[in-house]
Amino acid sequence: MGAGETGTSGSTGPDQGYEWALADFAAALADLRISHGAPTYKQISQAARAAGRTALSSSAISEAINGVRLPSMEFTLELVRQIAGHDPQVREAWRERWTRVRRLQRRGTKSRVISPEESSPNEGGSQQSVNQPAVDPHSAALREAAEIVAQARGEAEGLLLEAQVKADEILRAAEEAAKKRAARDNEISPAVARLMTRESMRIILLGPPGAGKGTQGMYLKRILGVPKVQVGDLMRENISQGTGPGLQAKEIMERGDLIPDGVYMDMLRTRLSRTDVSDGFLLDGLPRTLGQSQRLDALLDERGHKIDIALHLDISRDEAVRRISGRRICKVDSSHAFHVLYAPPQGYDACRVCGGALMARPDDSRQVVKNRWEVWEVHTDPVVASYGARGRLVTVSGYGSVDEVTDRAIGALAAFFG
Structure with missing residues (x-):
C-alpha cells in the first residue's frame, strides 16, 4: 500500500465515523422537531426555562440541530423532552443514540493521540514516529483517564436529568391527585346537599x-x-389551660385512678356551650x-x-x-x-x-x-x-x-x- 493510500485510510477512520454519526444525530434531532410541529428555537428555549432544569439557549439548540457540535447528554435529553414530551422510551432511545456518537467521538480523539500517520514499525519492531519522538505513554494514559472522566460526567448528567424528570412526573401525579381530591371535596353530591338542609x-x-x-x-x-369534638383533645385542652375539671383530671391521673364520668361531662358541658356547635x-x-x-x-x-x-x-x-x-x-x-x-x-x-x-x-x-x-x-x-x-x-x-x-x-x- 502506498503512502497516499495510507493517508486516505487514516482520514476515513474513526474520526470521520464520528463526523458522520454527528451529522446523522443532528438530522434525527431536526426530524424530531419537524414531526412534533416544528416549534421555534425560541419556543423550545422558553419552555425549558419555565421548567427550570437545563438552560436551552436558541443558539445552542441551533448548533445541536445543525450538527455544529455534540451537545452534552443533559442538554440532549432536555431538548428531546421539550420537543417530544415525557415518553421514557423516547428518552432512553436518545440516551443510547447520544452514547454511540460520544463513543465514536472519544475513539476519534484517541486515534489522533497515536495515529497511523504519526508512527510506523522500525527495524526493531517497536512503534516510533518517523519525524518525532515516540508518544509519551504517561501522557497517553492521562488523556485516556481524562476521557473516562468526561464520559462518566456525561453519563452522570444524564442520570441526574432522568431523576429530575422522574421527580417531575411524580410531582405532577401528586398535583393531579390533589386537584381531583380538592374538586371532590368541593363537589356537593346530592347526599351531602340533603344533609346540608338539616x-x-x-x-x-x-x-x-x-x-x-x-x-x-x-x-x-x-x-x-x-366541628369535631374529640374527648382526648378536650382533656388535653382543659389540663393545659388549668380549668377546674382539667386540674381534677390531672390530679386523678397522677394518682393512677380512673377519671369519673362527672369530670368528662363538666368539660363537655363547657365545650357544648360554645357557638360553633350550635x-x-x-x-x-x-x-x-x-x-x-x-x-x-x-x-x-x-x-x-x-x-x-x-x-x-x-x-x-x-x-x-x-x-x-x-x-x-x-x-x-x-x-x-x-x-x-x-x-x-x-x-x-x-x-x-x-x-x-x-x-x-x-x-x-x-x-x-x-x-x-x-x-x-x-x-x-x-x-x-x-x-x-x-x-x-x-x-x-x-x-x-x-x-x-x-x-x-x-x-x-x-x-x-x-
Whole structure:
C-alpha cells in the first residue's frame, strides 16, 4: 500500500465515523422537531426555562440541530423532552443514540493521540514516529483517564436529568391527585346537599379500636360543616389551660385512678356551650359506657337538644390488630405517622418526612389492642345496641380506602335522614 493510500485510510477512520454519526444525530434531532410541529428555537428555549432544569439557549439548540457540535447528554435529553414530551422510551432511545456518537467521538480523539500517520514499525519492531519522538505513554494514559472522566460526567448528567424528570412526573401525579381530591371535596353530591338542609346534625362516632373514627371525623366535619369534638383533645385542652375539671383530671391521673364520668361531662358541658356547635357536632371518644350515654343525653336535654344519630364503623378484631399494631410514630415528631402495610415509611425504621427513627407506641402492641377490644365488647358494644334499639343507629363497613368509607358514611346518613 502506498503512502497516499495510507493517508486516505487514516482520514476515513474513526474520526470521520464520528463526523458522520454527528451529522446523522443532528438530522434525527431536526426530524424530531419537524414531526412534533416544528416549534421555534425560541419556543423550545422558553419552555425549558419555565421548567427550570437545563438552560436551552436558541443558539445552542441551533448548533445541536445543525450538527455544529455534540451537545452534552443533559442538554440532549432536555431538548428531546421539550420537543417530544415525557415518553421514557423516547428518552432512553436518545440516551443510547447520544452514547454511540460520544463513543465514536472519544475513539476519534484517541486515534489522533497515536495515529497511523504519526508512527510506523522500525527495524526493531517497536512503534516510533518517523519525524518525532515516540508518544509519551504517561501522557497517553492521562488523556485516556481524562476521557473516562468526561464520559462518566456525561453519563452522570444524564442520570441526574432522568431523576429530575422522574421527580417531575411524580410531582405532577401528586398535583393531579390533589386537584381531583380538592374538586371532590368541593363537589356537593346530592347526599351531602340533603344533609346540608338539616337544621342541625349531632352525631356520635362509634367503633372498636382501629375502626378509623378519628380519620373519618376529620373528613366528615369538612363535608358536613360541623366541628369535631374529640374527648382526648378536650382533656388535653382543659389540663393545659388549668380549668377546674382539667386540674381534677390531672390530679386523678397522677394518682393512677380512673377519671369519673362527672369530670368528662363538666368539660363537655363547657365545650357544648360554645357557638360553633350550635348547629351540630361530631362527638368522638364518648360515650364509652351506658352510664356515660345516659349522662350525655341528660346534658343535651339541659339545652333542649338530643343526639340525632350514632354512626358505627364496623371492623373485625383481626383487622383492628393489623391496623393498630402496624402503626409507626416518628421519635422526632409524633405527627409523622406511618403504617408498615398501608402507608410504609422510607425504610423499616426511618421517617419519610424528616429521617428520624420510628417506633411503635406501647399502646399499639398486639396484646394491648386485644385488651382494648375486650373492653370495647364489654362496655361500649352495649352502647351501640342501645342506640340501635332507639332507632338512632347507622352501621357502615370500616373496610376499604378512606374515601370509600366516607362515601358509605355520607350515603348512610343521607338515607337515614331521608
